[in-house]
Amino acid sequence: MSFMCQKDSYLREFSTKVKSCKPATTTILEDGKKTKVKGYEVILEDTILFPEGGGQPDDRGTVNDIPVLKITRSWEDAVHFLPSEIPEGTDVSLKVDWQRRFDHMQQHTAQHLITAIVDYKFGYETTSWNLGSDIVTIELGTPSFSASKVAEVEEAVNECIRKQIPVTPTLYPDKDDPELQKFRGLGLPADHVGSVRVVTIDGVDSALCCGTHISNLSHIQAIKILGTEKGKKDKTNLLVLAGNRLRRYAGNSFDREKQLAGILKGPAEKQSELAEKAVRGMKNYQKICNAQLKELAALEVSLFKKSDLKDTVFVKHRKDGDNDYISVLLSELGDENLPKLLTVGDEKEGGMFVVAGPAHLVSELGPRICELFEGKGAPNKANMFRGKASKLSNRAAAEKMMRDYISGAGDRSSPAARVEP
Incomplete structure (x- = not known):
């Protein structure tokens, strides 16, 4: 072929x-x-x-x-x-599509070069590789590959690029030619037909390969081994960028660096330290906010219970609320027979809701209110229905539905479903 x-x-x-x-x-x-x-x-x-x-x-x-x-x-x-x-x-x-093709040529030849240098220097074979759409991964048959070895390989492959070494394909008409046995490769596919192609990096490597390649290592421009990651059992992945991908990566990294400099108010060399400090501050702030939100929930329930105007339903919405806020409300209210409609989140972005109270109210109103909120949910126990809402702007309609149900207006045919104050 x-x-x-x-x-x-x-x-x-x-x-x-x-x-x-x-x-x-x-x-x-x-x-x-x-x-x-x-x-x-x-x-x-x-x-x-x-x-x-x-x-x-x-x-x-x-x-x-x-x-x-x-x-x-x-x-x-x-x-x-x-x-x-x-x-x-x-x-x-x-x-x-030349941009896609040339990218594949650069990355594929870079993989051949890295594979050959790693094998020559350390005796580790490449067991597989993935060109991907961003970073190339080269799987090595070793459980670890040190940072010093990464640096040594990176220097060696870029030295080969600087030498402008030719890359040449050669066709062997007979796939059973014994000469092919001396070349590196993972073998031919079972359905292979026709000639066999060998790609040679002069003086460095010769390997069986059907892919497209550059004609000279100088066309790769440069190779950067970003690092390693744990691969499959007893394997290590090299993370690699070459040629135009490396140039794009460097440009994107610089743009992000500039953005972070403005956000973190510091130079690139201090951004990790500044980001860590900002994260610690945010976590501390979140703890304080969560504690205050819980206190607020307890206070709101206390005011409800002390009110002279006893309401037959507890309805509460808080834009900045969360699951903990809802849990505190439910815990402080205590009364499982009290009908409740609790919502948290932004009207535009959606949020969460809870319908709670007597089992018959929850079983009938839970799915209906969920549909009204254009959400998804389910009862998590007999007297509670939880869900995610995408249209919290229908809160007033949901409250009216609950109050009508309690008063009997929402279900005239079932007086037994009413909840007495």
């Missing part, structure tokens, strides 16, 4: 012909969600659009200006999934 994108990864446009086109359904990832779409599987005589494989995601681009949504490999063919039909025998023009 060898496509034009593997022979010359720098080709951005290409002309070829449609071999076949048939209706199909596939699953694509849109905004992090898997979506089933209908379209056509188009196979071309050749392609500059890389099908996913070898740890590298597929390319994006167009065929006769029709967007390619997905590219997979089936034996010796690359299958392009398009939303529109292109009849068999049609001459077509291909264009590759």
Whole structure:
């Protein structure tokens, strides 16, 4: 298997012909969600659009200006999934999404280089890798990898970049060629057909690989190993950025640094210290606020109980309230037979609510008030219904519903459901 994108990864446009086109359904990832779409599987005589494989995601681009949504490999063919039909025998023009392609080339070649240097210096093999959309992870077959080793590898790979070492693909027509045994690689897929490609970084590494690569290490520009993280059992992940991703990361980091300097009122070298101080202050402030909120809840219940005008229902809303505030209200009120409607949160952003009282009131009004609040909830015991509300602006209507129910106006057919004061 060898496509034009593997022979010359720098080709951005290409002309070829449609071999076949048939209706199909596939699953694509849109905004992090898997979506089933209908379209056509188009196979071309050749392609500059890389099908996913070898740890590298597929390319994006167009065929006769029709967007390619997905590219997979089936034996010796690359299958392009398009939303529109292109009849068999049609001459077509291909264009590759060069920004995506070049990013993949930089990251993939950087992975080969790091893998080779780590193996040469420390004897740890790369067991898998993930190109991802942000940070590249390279899984090493070792339970730990020290900071000093990270620094040593980073210096070595960037020295190779400075030497402008060529990167060359070579095709071996026979996959059973014994010469292939001497090259690094995780092996060929079971359905591999045709020639085998070996990518060589001159004097550094030769490995079996189907992916797209740069032609010279200088095109990587630079590599930064951000650090390590614990991988699978007895494995360590290297976290890596290369080329344009590294440049974007540096720019974004500087922008965040400037923003934090304004928020924390201090230079970059003191931002961790200032942020820690701010967090401690906020936690202390929250403790004080929570304590005062509980005291306020107890006071509100006390005033309710001492009032000369005894109400048949307890209704309370507090924008800055929380679950603890509600719990204190319920605890201080005590009387399970007293109908209660408690709400906390912002009318625009939503919040929480509790309907409590006699079991028959809760079972009937709980779901109705929940619907009125356009919320979600359920009874957590016989005399209480808890939920989250997205429309607390309907509080007045919910209170009226409860008072009508108590007075009998809300359910004339069931006098037994009334709650006597």
